[in-house]
Amino acid sequence: MPSHDAQRASAERAGDPDALAGSPGRRMSRRSVLQGAATAGAVGLAATALGAAVSPASAATRPSSPRGAANAASGPLVVHVRNAKSGDIEVFHGTSKTRVRDKDLAARIARAIG
Amino acid sequence: MSSHREAPEISKNPVADSTDLYAFVSPDKPDTVTLIANYIPLESPAGGPNFYEFGDDVLYEIHIDTKGESEPDISYQFRFQTQLPNPDTFLYNTGPITSLTSSAWNRRQTYSVTRVDGSGVHELGSGLICPPCNIGPLSTPDYASALAGPAVHELSDGSVVFAGQRAEGFYVDLGSIFDLLDLRPFQNLQVYAKALGLQAAPGVNTTAFVNVHSIALQVPISKVTASARPVIGVWTTASRQQACILDSDTGQPVYSGPYTQVSRLGDPLINEVIIPLGKKDYWNTQQPGFDKQFAQYYAHPEVSGLLPALYPGVFPNLAALDKAGTVRADIEAILLTGIPTGIIPGFTNFTGPVQADLLRLNTSIAPAANPNILGLLGGDAAGFPNGRRVFDDIVSIELRALAGLTVPLVDKSFTPDAAAGELTDGLTPADLGTPYLDVFPYLGVPYDGFDHPS
Numbered sequence: 001m002p003s004h005d006a007q008r009a010s011a012e013r014a015g016d017p018d019a020l021a022g023s024p025g026r027r028m029s030r031r032s033v034l035q036g037a038a039t040a041g042a043v044g045l046a047a048t049a050l051g052a053a054v055s056p057a058s059a060a061t062r063p064s065s066p067r068g069a070a071n072a073a074s075g076p077l078v079v080h081v082r083n084a085k086s087g088d089i090e091v092f093h094g095t096s097k098t099r100v101r102d103k104d105l106a107a108r109i110a111r112a113i114g
Numbered sequence: 115m116s117s118h119r120e121a122p123e124i125s126k127n128p129v130a131d132s133t134d135l136y137a138f139v140s141p142d143k144p145d146t147v148t149l150i151a152n153y154i155p156l157e158s159p160a161g162g163p164n165f166y167e168f169g170d171d172v173l174y175e176i177h178i179d180t181k182g183e184s185e186p187d188i189s190y191q192f193r194f195q196t197q198l199p200n201p202d203t204f205l206y207n208t209g210p211i212t213s214l215t216s217s218a219w220n221r222r223q224t225y226s227v228t229r230v231d232g233s234g235v236h237e238l239g240s241g242l243i244c245p246p247c248n249i250g251p252l253s254t255p256d257y258a259s260a261l262a263g264p265a266v267h268e269l270s271d272g273s274v275v276f277a278g279q280r281a282e283g284f285y286v287d288l289g290s291i292f293d294l295l296d297l298r299p300f301q302n303l304q305v306y307a308k309a310l311g312l313q314a315a316p317g318v319n320t321t322a323f324v325n326v327h328s329i330a331l332q333v334p335i336s337k338v339t340a341s342a343r344p345v346i347g348v349w350t351t352a353s354r355q356q357a358c359i360l361d362s363d364t365g366q367p368v369y370s371g372p373y374t375q376v377s378r379l380g381d382p383l384i385n386e387v388i389i390p391l392g393k394k395d396y397w398n399t400q401q402p403g404f405d406k407q408f409a410q411y412y413a414h415p416e417v418s419g420l421l422p423a424l425y426p427g428v429f430p431n432l433a434a435l436d437k438a439g440t441v442r443a444d445i446e447a448i449l450l451t452g453i454p455t456g457i458i459p460g461f462t463n464f465t466g467p468v469q470a471d472l473l474r475l476n477t478s479i480a481p482a483a484n485p486n487i488l489g490l491l492g493g494d495a496a497g498f499p500n501g502r503r504v505f506d507d508i509v510s511i512e513l514r515a516l517a518g519l520t521v522p523l524v525d526k527s528f529t530p531d532a533a534a535g536e537l538t539d540g541l542t543p544a545d546l547g548t549p550y551l552d553v554f555p556y557l558g559v560p561y562d563g564f565d566h567p568s
Contacts, residue, residue: 078357078370092357092371 084110116284116382116508118155121394124377128154129169130352132379133326134284137348137473137501140332141481142553147338149176149190150330150504150555151350151379157279157325160563165206165247166279166327167223168194172352173373174329179347180340182466184403188338191228192277192329194244196221207246207253214243214264222246225277227269227331238269244278248325250564258559266554273333274554280328281548281558283504284382287539288320291509295417295424299540300533303425317540322547323566330555335477345452347465347472348501349380349402375399380471381449381499382508387417388449402470405450409469412450413441417516429531432518444520448499457523461495475501487542491519504556510538 078092087103118133119125136150151174157166168174173193177186200208200220209218226240245265248257266276290298294306298315301307329350338346353373361368377398379385388411389397397408414436422433447453450469455462463474482496487507489497491514498506514520517534543550547566548558 076359076368076370078359078368080357090371092355094370095355095372097356097371 079109081106081109116286117379117384117386120386121398122391123395124398127354127376129167130172130354130377131155132350132352132377134382135348135350135379135473135502136504136556137346137475138503139335139475139477139479139481139496139501140554143332144481145336146332146334147346147475147477148330148332148554148556149178149348150328150557151176152280152326152328152557153352154327156282156321157327158563158568159248159323159325159561159566160568162249162563163204163206165221165249166325167196167221167247168192168225168244168277168327169352169354170194170196170223171367171369172354175351175353176329176331177349177351178338179402179465179470179472180338180343182343182345182347182464182468184347184401184405184465184468184470184472187231187340189230190331191230192225193228194223194225194277196223207249210252211246211249211254211261212256213260214245219246227275229271236271238271238273239267239275242267242275242277247279248560248562250562252564254562257562262559271337273331273337275332276328276330276555278327279325279560280555281546281560282321282324282326283546283550283557284321284508285319285541285543285545286321286509287317287541289318290539295420297513297537297539299538300425300428303428305424305426315540317538317545319541319545319547322545323561325560326557328555328557330557332554339477344478345463345465345474345476347380347402347452347470347474349378349472351375351379352377375401378402378471380473382502383512384449384471387512388412388415390416402472403468405471406469408471409446409450412446413443414439415442415445415516417513418442418518421517425533428533429517431529431531432534435518435521435528442521443524444522445515447524448515448520453499453523458490458495461490461500463500473502474499491515504550505543507538507542509541513537513539 075094080090082088082090084106087101087106089100089102089106091098116134124131132151132153133155134152138148140146140148154166173191176190178188179185180187198221203220206221207218208220211219223244224241227238229236229238243265245261246254248254254261265278266274268274287298290296296304296307298317300314301312302314353375355369356371356374359368380402385394385397389408418432419436422429451467452464452474453462454464463476465472465474479495479500482494485497486492486494487505488511489506490499491511497503498508498511514534514537517537518530519534521528521530547561550556550558
């Protein structure tokens with residue numbers, strides 16, 4: 001069973017519509033879609049990193065877990081800095097996306113690209 | 115076309131481009147519904163050496179609303195995987211492909227089918243093989259019986275599925291429609307053609323010798339309807355993962371993140387001719403349940419305004435309707451909610467008040483013994499807009515409706531222009547290059563590249 005299906009089914013059972021917002025075509029609550037539409041309009045500075053691990057400083061903004069570490073090691077991460085000034089960052093991995101706000105990480109990525 | 119290359123972004127993304135959607139009670143198995151979602155527009159049969167295939171990176175889905183809320187109560191998901199047994203040859207096949215297990219076949223696809231419904235996620239089949247593309251009589255001999263037939267698979271719930279190349283079944287004179295709606299049978303009346311002295315002429319089927327890739331599913335009606343609700347709403351979507359990196363080290367794309375919808379299709383020709391250019395890409399990302407935001411384009415269809423301008427004096431009643439700013443409640447009903455009970459005696463495909471682009475099928479209506487390609491307009495309640503059969507003349511039906519023929523459904527005082535009942539691009543199924551099948555998957559055997567080189 002694909003992992004995102006499992007996540008979707010789990011979210012449905014848990015009655016968490018926002019957890020389903022990334023699932024196309026199905027079980028999207030009106031609220032989650034409207035939220036998605038709103039955020040899609042945000043102006044972003046795009047920077048991507050293939051195979052890069054989120055730095056310890058960034059990780060500090062989210063609870064770390066052995067499972068998260070295993071996932072990070074199992075495939076590439078794609079990091080999208082939507083707004084370097086506010087530190088709005090999306091991290092894509094597998095079939096999931098995590099949104100973090102980390103001004104320090106965004107600033108260091110911006111410095112890294114010159 | 116129905117939905118081929120209908121929006122700027124998806125026109126650059128053909129493996130995810132939904133082209134046609136069909137939903138009908140199976141004529142040879144009337145206790146089942148057949149759902150067909152076509153992808154990859156305008157395949158040239160000789161388009162090798164990399165012949166057409168589904169996207170391994172695309173999530174294809176067929177959704178069904180069973181409760182009238184324009185939400186997907188059931189979704190069938192299709193995921194494809196490509197195998198390349200011998201990477202050291204440029205050849206698609208190294209000899210005749212005589213069966214689906216032929217070692218001469220070097221680029222093959224398998225897929226899985228998953229049903230997602232209120233009871234959970236159910237894998238109905240995996241490792242299901244697609245047939246090869248129809249290359250030519252030497253490479254793919256006996257295509258229909260040796261390759262396409264065995265690619266019809268039974269799923270664990272008793273449904274049957276086919277995914278692979280088919281002959282394009284949608285007939286349309288694209289050249290005339292996109293040349294300022296110069297319908298050849300009426301070009302002596304079209305303002306620019308008339309000025310050039312052009313005479314009426316037969317239609318030309320642009321899609322007569324191209325192929326498409328079909329995902330076809332035949333399911334017992336009982337598995338796709340809710341209790342006491344025979345009307346279902348169907349749509350298809352294609353989704354891609356949000357992040358894609360082009361890895362310069364390997365030359366391969368790397369995908370990551372959740373899937374996001376890039377294409378959808380319910381009723382034919384909606385994103386094609388109802389939705390304006392500036393909204394088409396956005397429309398493709400939206401869920402049908404939010405289509406109220408597009409209702410203004412159904413209420414005042416652009417084509418309805420164009421017809422009197424392009425055919426001066428031919429549509430005076432339609433012109434008056436347009437000039438008065440009349441809301442086209444008939445189009446809204448047919449395409450956004452379904453037709454409620456009481457409008458057409460003995461018929462309804464109403465799903466509820468939520469405005470949504472769904473292909474609505476009343477599964478309680480039996481297949482017609484003598485089908486009319488004009489569907490409901492031709493007195494055949496088993497055809498479009500009650501679902502859509504492969505042979506339905508979608509272009510003529512929608513042209514006539516947009517020209518005002520269906521206004522009397524909501525306004526008995528309106529008299530349609532005589533031309534509204536005659537509009538057509540001049541084509542019928544007789545203009546196809548190969549016939550439909552009488553049995554699943556109903557769309558014809560794909561054209562082979564050798565005999566259809568251009």
